Amino acid sequence: MSDTATVAAYATRLGDNALILGQRMIERVAGGPELEEELANANFALDYIGQARMLYTYAGELEGRGRGEDDFAFRRAEHEYRSLLLVEQPNGHFGDAVMRQFLFEAFYVHLLDALTRCADEGLSTIAARAVKEIRYHLRHCSQWVVRLGDGTQESHDRVQGSLDRLWRYTGEMFSADELDDDIRAACNGPHLEIIEAEWRKEVTRILDHATLELPAEQWMASGGKEGRHTEHFGYLLAEMQSLQRTYPGASW
Amino acid sequence: MSKDTWPLYEVFIRSKSGLSHRHAGSVHAADDEMALNNARDTYTRRNEGVSIWVVRSDRIIASDPAETAAFFEPARDKVYRHPTFYEIPDEVENL
Numbered sequence: 337m338s339d340t341a342t343v344a345a346y347a348t349r350l351g352d353n354a355l356i357l358g359q360r361m362i363e364r365v366a367g368g369p370e371l372e373e374e375l376a377n378a379n380f381a382l383d384y385i386g387q388a389r390m391l392y393t394y395a396g397e398l399e400g401r402g403r404g405e406d407d408f409a410f411r412r413a414e415h416e417y418r419s420l421l422l423v424e425q426p427n428g429h430f431g432d433a434v435m436r437q438f439l440f441e442a443f444y445v446h447l448l449d450a451l452t453r454c455a456d457e458g459l460s461t462i463a464a465r466a467v468k469e470i471r472y473h474l475r476h477c478s479q480w481v482v483r484l485g486d487g488t489q490e491s492h493d494r495v496q497g498s499l500d501r502l503w504r505y506t507g508e509m510f511s512a513d514e515l516d517d518d519i520r521a522a523c524n525g526p527h528l529e530i531i532e533a534e535w536r537k538e539v540t541r542i543l544d545h546a547t548l549e550l551p552a553e554q555w556m557a558s559g560g561k562e563g564r565h566t567e568h569f570g571y572l573l574a575e576m577q578s579l580q581r582t583y584p585g586a587s588w
Numbered sequence: 589m590s591k592d593t594w595p596l597y598e599v600f601i602r603s604k605s606g607l608s609h610r611h612a613g614s615v616h617a618a619d620d621e622m623a624l625n626n627a628r629d630t631y632t633r634r635n636e637g638v639s640i641w642v643v644r645s646d647r648i649i650a651s652d653p654a655e656t657a658a659f660f661e662p663a664r665d666k667v668y669r670h671p672t673f674y675e676i677p678d679e680v681e682n683l
Contacts, residue, residue, distance in 0.1 A: 370594065372615050372626035379629055476625050483618065 339522040343456050344398035346519045348408060349561070351391030352419035354466075355409055356569075357440065358384030359576050364427055376476060380437075383469040390462045398458075406587075410580035414573055415563035418515075422505035424560070424569045431495035434480045435502055439539070441474040443509045446534045450526035459523070478542050485546025492547065499543070500551050507556025510535075515561075595644055597623040599631055602639040607682060609641050617642075 337345070361381035368374025392408035422440050427433045448470060451463035484495040510532040519525030543550055559565065579586060594616040600609035612631045617623035623642040632640065651659055663669070 370616055370626075372617065372630055375633075376625065376629040379633060472628075479621050479625070483622070 337518060340398050342515070342518040342522045343459060344395045345515055346525070347391045347395040347398070347459060347462075349418040349515065351388045351395065351408060352417045353423050353440075353444070354384045354391065355388035356417065356419040356572065357423040357437075358382070358388060359572060360423065360425075360427060360436075361433075364433060369430060380469075380473050380476075383466075383473070387462070387466045387469070390465075394458050394462065406580065410577045414565060414569055417565070417569070417573075418561050418563055419565075420505070420508055421557055421560040421566055422502065422509070424565060424572060425502060425505060426568050428498065429494065431484050431491065432498040432502070434477050434484065435495060435498035437473065438477045438481050438542070439499075439502055439506055440509075441470055441477060442538045442542075443506075443531065443535045445470045445474050446531040447526050450531065454519075454525050455523040481542055481548070482546040485543070485548040495546075496548050499548055503551040504554060504557045508558040508560060511556075511558060511561075513561055594618050595646065597627070597642045598645050598648060599623075599627040600641040600643075601627075601631055601637040603637055605638060609639065612636075614645060615642070 358381050365378050389405045392405040396403040448463045448467040452460050454460050484491040510528045512528045596614050597617055598614050599612045601612040602609045615626040615630055617626050627640050627642050
C-alpha cells in the first residue's frame with residue numbers, strides 16, 4: 337500500500353469508530369436521565385459525527401475517486417466498516433453506555449494525542465481538534481464511572497456488570513494489525529503498546545476510585561478491525577442507512 | 589432517580605477575559621463536579637464563555653423582596669453618589 341492509501345485507510349477506520357459510537361449515542365437522544373445529561377450526550381454524539389465527517393472527507397480526498405463523506409457513512413456494507421467491536425455494543429442501561437464510552441475514550445484520547453504528532457498534516461490537524469473534545473468527554477464519563485461505582489450498592493453492582501461484560505472488547509484496541517504497522521511506518525503513527533500502558537494506568541486509577549474491580553485476564557474478542565462484527569452491527573447499520581438506501585443520493 | 593434529590597445550582601459565565609461573571613441560569617446536578625459539567629454543556633455550547641462559576645442555589649443569601657423599600661429606596665434620591673462629573677475617555681471599554 338502506498339503511504340497515501342495507508343493514511344486514507346487509517347482515516348476511514350478512525351472515522352468508522354467515530355461514526356458508529358456517535359450513532360449509538362444518537363440512539364440515546366431523548367432518553368437521558370436529566371435534561372442536562374441529555375444535552376451533554378447529544379453534544380458528544382455530534383462531536384463524534386463531526387469527527388467522522390472530517391475523517392471521511394479527508395479519506396475521500398486522498399483516495400481521489402470522488403467519494404464523499406456520505407459515501408463512506410451510508411453506502412458501504414457491513415464488512416467494509418473497520419470500527420472496534422466495543423463501540424458497536426448496544427446502549428443497554430445508563431451504566432453500560434457510560435462504561436463503553438469510558439473504556440473507549442481512555443484509549444481514544446491517547447490515540448488522538450499521538451496522532452497530533454504524526455507526520456501527516458491532515459491527520460494531525462483533525463486529531464488536534466478532536467482530542468480537545470474527547471478530553472472533555474472523558475472527564476465527564478470518568479466522573480460518572482466514579483459516581484455510579486462508588487454510589488449505591490445497586491449502581492455499583494450494575495456498573496460492575498457493565499465493566500465485566502464490556503471488558504472482552506478492550507483487547508482489540510491494542511492488538512496491532514497490518515494497518516497499525518503501516519501507519520507507524522508511513523507517518524510516525526501511534527504506538528499501540530505505549531497507548532495500552534497509558535490506558536491501563538488511567539483505567540485502573542478511575543476504577544480504583546470507583547471501588548470497581550478490574551476484570552481478570554480473559555479471552556478477548558476481535559474482528560472489528562477486519563470488518564467482522566458482532567450481531568448488533570447489522571441492526572445499527574440498517575437503521576443508520578435506511579434513508580440513503582430508500583432515497584439514494586438524498587441531501588438536505 | 590427523583591428530580592428533587594438533585595439540587596439546583598446557579599451558573600455564572602464570564603464571556604471574555606476582563607469582564608465579570610454574569611448569571612446565565614441554573615442547572616440540576618447531583619454534585620459540584622456534575623454541576624460544572626452540566627453548566628458547560630448547557631450554557632457554553634455556542635462559545636459563550638471562558639470561565640464558569642457554579643454555586644448551589646440554597647447557598648445564596650438573597651435580599652428579601654418585602655424589604656425592598658428599606659433596602660433600595662434611600663439610595664434613589666442621592667444623585668451626588670453618582671460619579672457623573674468625570675469625563676470618561678473613549679478608550680475605556682466595559683465600564
